[in-house]
Amino acid sequence: MAKKRRFKGGAIPTSSMADIAFLLLIFFLVTTTIDMDKGLGMVLPAEGEEIEINKKNILNCLINSTGNILLGGEVVEVRNLSKTVRQKLAENDKLIISVKAHKASNYLDYVKVIDQLKQANATRISIAESN
Amino acid sequence: MKFARKTQLDTEIPTASMPDIIFMLLIFFMVTTVLREYSGLPISLPKAKRIEKLKSKRHTSHIWVSKEGLISIEDKLYASDGVRHVMYEKRVSNPQLVVSLKADERAKMGLISDIHTELRKADALKLNYSSKTAVD
Numbered sequence: 001m002a003k004k005r006r007f008k009g010g011a012i013p014t015s016s017m018a019d020i021a022f023l024l025l026i027f028f029l030v031t032t033t034i035d036m037d038k039g040l041g042m043v044l045p046a047e048g049e050e051i052e053i054n055k056k057n058i059l060n061c062l063i064n065s066t067g068n069i070l071l072g073g074e075v076v077e078v079r080n081l082s083k084t085v086r087q088k089l090a091e092n093d094k095l096i097i098s099v100k101a102h103k104a105s106n107y108l109d110y111v112k113v114i115d116q117l118k119q120a121n122a123t124r125i126s127i128a129e130s131n
Numbered sequence: 132m133k134f135a136r137k138t139q140l141d142t143e144i145p146t147a148s149m150p151d152i153i154f155m156l157l158i159f160f161m162v163t164t165v166l167r168e169y170s171g172l173p174i175s176l177p178k179a180k181r182i183e184k185l186k187s188k189r190h191t192s193h194i195w196v197s198k199e200g201l202i203s204i205e206d207k208l209y210a211s212d213g214v215r216h217v218m219y220e221k222r223v224s225n226p227q228l229v230v231s232l233k234a235d236e237r238a239k240m241g242l243i244s245d246i247h248t249e250l251r252k253a254d255a256l257k258l259n260y261s262s263k264t265a266v267d
Contacts, residue, residue, distance in 0.1 A: 018150045018153060021153040021157060024157050025156055025160065028157060028160035028161055028164060029160060031164065032160055032163065032164045036184045036185055036188070037184070037185040037193075037259070037261055038182045038184050038185070038261070038262065038263075038264065039179075039182055039183070039185070039231060039232075039260045039261040039262045040179055040181065040182060040183070040259065040260040041183045042258045042259065042260065043256055043258070044250055044251050044257075044258055045251065045256070046256060047251045047252055047254065101240040101243075103239065103240060103241035104239055104241065105239070105240045106236065106237055106238070106240070107177060107196075107234050107237070107238040107239070107240060108236035110240055110243065111177040111236070111262055112179070114260065115179035115180055115181055115265075119181050127244075127247060129247070129248065
């Protein structure tokens with residue numbers, strides 16, 4: 001027995017188009033990540049821009065290979081660094097903090113120190129070349 | 132004289148062009164979604180509190196430094212004295228360049244210091260030590 005084939009209107013239903021488009025839109029909205037990089041900002045001095053600074057306006061901050069910090073001749077704990085620097089800045093607002101790290105010291109210790117200095121609102125930070 | 136009030140206003144929002152608007156938005160998000168990113172090196176970033184956001188991805192260039200002392204820029208490995216040329220070219224083509232230093236927390240400061248020197252020679256002075264947000 002042969003079946004009769006009858007042609008029914010071959011239109012694609014467009015009423016759900018908006019829903020499909022919405023779904024795709026939501027998918028892209030969710031998967032788009034506008035994650036910005038975060039970090040500690042720093043501006044390096046230009047090459048050959050070495051200025052002589054009065055010795056009393058310099059506060060040396062030395063980091064050794066085991067991560068201990070020497071601030072102006074005294075050993076300071078990392079978490080107390082910002083407090084100490086804040087005090088010293090209050091005494092002398094022209095103070096420049098010179099950070100010098102040992103070659104074998106860890107980057108983490110250095111970042112911690114820079115972070116502490118930023119927390120103490122120290123704007124004049126100088127990075128001495130480690131040797 | 133009395134004004135005739137038109138009460139017979141058509142208050143329906145036309146929905147016929149809705150899919151077009153949605154498609155426009157869809158295409159916008161498809162275009163702005165960045166899928167290709169440089170994979171860099173496997174590192175664990177240090178944590179810090181006083182962090183700032185980098186303004187624009189377009190003006191940012193990354194330098195990856197692993198704990199073994201490898202330096203990678205755009206998925207190419209460089210020796211520490213090769214950084215200068217790459218960064219100089221980038222700096223010339225984009226004066227607003229900010230270098231994001233993605234260094235492992237166990238990286239040695241000797242190498243970081245070398246990179247500082249290289250960046251100074253390349254005149255790429257705006258630097259950002261990429262770090263995670265610290266929670267106390």
